[in-house]
Amino acid sequence: MAPVKNGRLLFNEYPEGYPIPGKTTVYDESETIDLENVPLDGGFLLKVLNVSVDPYLRGKMRVDSAYSDHFLPGKPVYNLGVGVVLRSELSGVKPGDHIYGYLPFQQYVVKPSLDDYQILQNEHNLPWSAFVGVAGMPGETAYYSWKEYSSAKKGEVAFVSTAAGSVGSFIVQLAKADGLKVIASAGSDEKVAFAKSIGADVAFNYKTTDTNEVLAKEGPIDVYYDNVGGSSLDAALAHASQGARFIECGMISGYNADPPPVKNLMSIIYKEIKIFGFLITSLRPKYVDEFYREVPKLVANGTIKYLEDRTQGLQYAGHALEAVQRGTNKAKSVIIVNEE
The missing domain is CATH 3.90.180.10 (Medium-chain alcohol dehydrogenases, catalytic domain)
Known part of the structure; x- marks a missing residue:
C-alpha cells in the first residue's frame, strides 16, 4: 500500500x-x-x-x-x-x-x-x-464532583450554568435524580430547550434573561455548579442560601478576556458558603471504577441523555x-x- x-x-x-x-x-x-x-x-x-x-x-x-x-x-x-x-x-x-x-x-x-x-x-x-463525552472525561468530571461535593438533599435547589454542555447536562440529571429542584442557564434558546428536556425545572437563556431576576424568584440556591464564573458566579453568591455549596468546575467567562468583576464575595463569609475547586485527576482514583461500572449502562438504556x-x-x-x-x-x- x-x-x-x-x-x-x-x-x-x-x-x-x-x-x-x-x-x-x-x-x-x-x-x-x-x-x-x-x-x-x-x-x-x-x-x-x-x-x-x-x-x-x-x-x-x-x-x-x-x-x-x-x-x-x-x-x-x-x-x-x-x-x-x-x-x-x-x-x-x-x-x-x-x-x-x-x-x-x-x-x-x-x-x-x-x-x-x-x-x-x-x-x-x-x-x-460517547467515550470522549458523557462516558469519558466530561462525564467523569460531573459524576465525581457531584458525588464528592454536592451533599445534595432532596428538596434543595441547584443552579447549573452551561447546563446544555457535556458536564452541565450531566449535572442537571444527577441533581434531578437526587430530588433537587434545578435551575439551568444556557446560551441559546435551543440549549434551553435541551436543558428542559433532561429535567431542568427552570431553564433560561442568560443572554436574554437577567440571571439575578431568575434566582431571586426561584432561589435561594443550595448548590451552585459553576462552569462560567463572572456575573453568573456573582449572581449565585447574591442568591445563595445559608451554608450553600459551590462546585467550581470552570470559569469560561475569563478564558479569552477579562471577566466581569465579582462583587458579592462577602456572601461567602456571612452565608457560610462552602466553595470547592477541584481537578478530575485528584478525584479519579476514588470514583473511576464506579463510574465505568454504572454510567455506560445508564447512557445505553437512556437514563442519562x-x-x-x-x-x-x-x-x-x-x-x-x-x-x-x-x-x-x-x-x-x-x-x-x-x-x-
Missing part, C-alpha cells in the same frame, strides 16, 4: 483572545504514513476515530498555563480521544482494540506503550464518541475550538477524525 496523508491540526501561535482557525491553529497535510510498514518499535499503530474539544483547552494555549502543559507551536493540538488499533507489536494489544487517552489531532499515530491509555470495554455498544455537536474532519477542528470558546457550539463538541 502506498503512503497515505496523515492530516494534522497544528498549534501555530498563542492567541490574545479567541483562538482563530488558520491563525491560532493550522490544518496540515504535508505528512504521510505507510500504514503497512511504518516501524512500530514494539508499540502499536492507531487510527484516530474521534477527539474531544473542551473549554479547558484554552488554558493550553497559554505559555503560563495554570495546571497543565501548554501546546507547542508547530506540534499537533491534543486532547482525549478514541482510536482503533491497526497493527501491534505490544503484548496485550491487538488489532481491533479501541484505545482511550490523550491523542494528537491527527489521523494516525504510533504509540510505544499503554502507559496513560486504557483499552475500552464497550459491552453496551455505545458510539465510540446527551447530545453531540459532531464536526466531520480535522480540517474543521480549528473552527470547533473557536466555537466552544465562544459558546456557539450546540452540544458536546466532538471531532470525527476517521470512520471505523
Whole structure:
C-alpha cells in the first residue's frame, strides 16, 4: 500500500483572545504514513476515530498555563480521544482494540506503550464518541464532583450554568435524580430547550434573561455548579442560601478576556458558603471504577441523555475550538477524525 496523508491540526501561535482557525491553529497535510510498514518499535499503530474539544483547552494555549502543559507551536493540538488499533507489536494489544487517552489531532499515530491509555470495554455498544463525552472525561468530571461535593438533599435547589454542555447536562440529571429542584442557564434558546428536556425545572437563556431576576424568584440556591464564573458566579453568591455549596468546575467567562468583576464575595463569609475547586485527576482514583461500572449502562438504556455537536474532519477542528470558546457550539463538541 502506498503512503497515505496523515492530516494534522497544528498549534501555530498563542492567541490574545479567541483562538482563530488558520491563525491560532493550522490544518496540515504535508505528512504521510505507510500504514503497512511504518516501524512500530514494539508499540502499536492507531487510527484516530474521534477527539474531544473542551473549554479547558484554552488554558493550553497559554505559555503560563495554570495546571497543565501548554501546546507547542508547530506540534499537533491534543486532547482525549478514541482510536482503533491497526497493527501491534505490544503484548496485550491487538488489532481491533479501541484505545482511550490523550491523542494528537491527527489521523494516525504510533504509540510505544499503554502507559496513560486504557483499552475500552464497550459491552453496551455505545458510539465510540460517547467515550470522549458523557462516558469519558466530561462525564467523569460531573459524576465525581457531584458525588464528592454536592451533599445534595432532596428538596434543595441547584443552579447549573452551561447546563446544555457535556458536564452541565450531566449535572442537571444527577441533581434531578437526587430530588433537587434545578435551575439551568444556557446560551441559546435551543440549549434551553435541551436543558428542559433532561429535567431542568427552570431553564433560561442568560443572554436574554437577567440571571439575578431568575434566582431571586426561584432561589435561594443550595448548590451552585459553576462552569462560567463572572456575573453568573456573582449572581449565585447574591442568591445563595445559608451554608450553600459551590462546585467550581470552570470559569469560561475569563478564558479569552477579562471577566466581569465579582462583587458579592462577602456572601461567602456571612452565608457560610462552602466553595470547592477541584481537578478530575485528584478525584479519579476514588470514583473511576464506579463510574465505568454504572454510567455506560445508564447512557445505553437512556437514563442519562446527551447530545453531540459532531464536526466531520480535522480540517474543521480549528473552527470547533473557536466555537466552544465562544459558546456557539450546540452540544458536546466532538471531532470525527476517521470512520471505523
